[in-house]
Amino acid sequence: MGIPSNTNASSSAFGWQFQTHAALVLMLRDIKDIDSIRVEGATDDIEIYYTDKHVDYAQAKARTTNEPGKGSPQRFKDALHTLAKDAQQKNCLNAIYVTNDVFPLGKSHNDIKFDYDSFLTFSELSPDQQKYITAKLHELLNGESDADSLIATLENHLAIYVMWFYGKDASTRTKATIRAIENFLAAIDPQSVSKYSAKLYSLWTDVLTSNAATLKTDVAVSKSELIWPLIVLLTEVNPNDKFFDTYDDEVVQDVIERYGQIIGETTERYDIISQVLSDFDQYKHDHHGVSKQLREDFTAKNIDQYRSLIGADELDTDEANCITALVVKKIIANRGVIAEIKEKVNLDN
């Protein structure tokens, strides 16, 4: 029996969602080394491209009933068709079978137990499990002249990943995905976990779902596309910002409500950003001290100049100074956040 040439069969809504979530979780496992990701790719359900040009190919097969193990041998066998083909790709790093079934090979081959969030390569499986897989591959590739070579190649690349994805209730079903996002955020900025995990979940699943729906299979979602929205969230203006500590609460509230949009637009204009950052770099070069104090001093000394630059001259003095200080500090802080996140997820490499 040969390897089927087309595996782009349409999935059920559940399977489709599982595939997107699996892609997200697999990506977050290796976010630092990843360049981009494609759901419903040309070769397999999920394709994860690394910066070193290697690729993880993944077949996503979900159980939809409340009986783990039921039907799983058949699902695994079906996945092997495609995974064997994946392993032949020169750039293949892993050919991953990803499922939500804790008995991925069936209940009778459970001597190394799969928990949720388990990622095991072929060599880490029990001899019985390896024997079972090899037998399945022989059965599958029976008659192929280079069957032994194909089997050896797949065994070198094969991995099995089990993740939780089950239940009618959305928060129950997606808890593994949410947890993966929370873990990722905790590594970036522990304070942001509760604030942004739900939003990031929504943003990322939207992006990946729409990528899966794109007919052009060579269109991938870059790491940059996924990380920049996080930077935007982390740099949002909010009244609890420590920048506002020196201002009266009422002024802050008023400024945010009335001038939030202007502040947003001003801190995003390149000509203003460039001028503020350039001035600040020169100031840092000419003065010594801890960075927080330098930022405070720099803002205070230049408040008149920047008030005119952002066009706040006509406002009430307290409000104008509050807005100007916020804009200046925000621009400086944003650069810090951007640099920090880029380094943590290895964005520019």
Next chain:
Amino acid sequence: MIIDKLTIRDGMSTKTFVFSNGFNLITSNGANQVGKTTLIRALLFAMGENVPGTQSFDFQSAKKEFYLDLHSDSSQVKLLRTANTLRLRDGDSRDVVSYVLPLELYEAKSKIWGISNRLVSDNLLGACYIDQDKGWTLLNRGKAIANISFNIEDFVSGLAGLDLANERAEIKKIEQETKRYKFALGAAGYQRDVLENETQPIPSEDSNRDFSRQQQLLMHASYLKKRINAMKAVQKDNKRFAEYIEHLKLRIKDGSREIPVNRENLVGFEDQEKYLEAQVSVLKSNLKETERQIDAIQIALNNDGRLFSPGSDLDVIDRRIAGLKIDSGTLEKGEKELAKQKKAVKKSIASQVTICEPYRFIADTIRDFTERLGIYEAYSKDTHGPLTNNLKNKSGSYYQGLVFAFRLAYAKAIEKYCYLRLPLIIDSPRSGELNRENFAKYMHLLKNQFEGWQIIVASIEPDEIPADHTIEINRSLMEDAEINMNLSTLW
């Protein structure tokens, strides 16, 4: 002031109507709807007034021009009216002053008539023009034609130079407040209907809460859309900035190497572009979520047992009104109190107006004219005289006679206090219940009391009108028009 001639240009066709200094009759020899009223209104339009054309003759059309020549003992004026512009030339001078109408109508009228008091100027038409539709119903307050009003208190105080600005402001304020009360009372009545109408159950508390929430979400969605557009604008600005830098073709030196400055090596530029793209995508995601919530609430509202749509204005109003706390009793009391206040202010105005000389002159003139028309006895029963509010008892030919007397008295007052004889323009005096005998009295009054005035009367029949110049229109206003390409002869 005498109208010498009016030339109407419609495309390439021009038609000139010449008027005498005395009694002019515009007639159609029994034919209806051929253009008499159009010609009368064209005269007013040419003077700058905002009067409407007629169904068959649109004054505002771009291809129409109205040239009017006027003169007085000491001056000559040429006017050219086109749509919303009036051009004025003094005598043979080549200097032309242009006025944008209706914005500069007061300035234009000051120049044409030499009347500087705004209150007189605003009420001028009521004193010199009786329209066939509205004119014969306007006695002392109301519309002279279209939206051009006449008010006797304003007119008299203008002639007397009385300053009633405070009283007028007070009345305006009371009227605005009364409007609000009326609206609120209307809403109270409608609320009762809504609450009593069993076929339209009032939405539940939950629905009202959902509805409020939905309104908030709609506002939020609108805010997000604005933010998205603003971000896109910033993206464009940044792009333009980079293009400008590249356009300058700047180069910097790094050792012996020269590097062109472009968007790729502008520090932080690429990051900023990505930041903004992400900003837009976050906002779009927020918008999508907000719209999803709006839709979800919509479904809940639809399931509330009533076909409800936030797009349906009537349903929105019903919901809002049903939820309002309206105390009709207090509102009615407030409205009555305002009416009282208004009455008091009006009384104060009347007491100031009635003691001034122009008022007494107008009252005397009306008395004289009503005597001549044989209706004084009936008129004298009304103790309010020229300021009467009681129009109920005035009907038929008696009322028409009163209108005639009042309006002509206004013209006389302008002559006396502004030293200006306005051309008297009267459209269809035979209309209504006027019999032959009374009509003869009208004409007699005009002929004898307005000797030396320019009078222009439009009438379907020429009989019994003592005109010394007749303009006949038999088929249409522009009948027998000339083709005239040489505009310099007109202006």
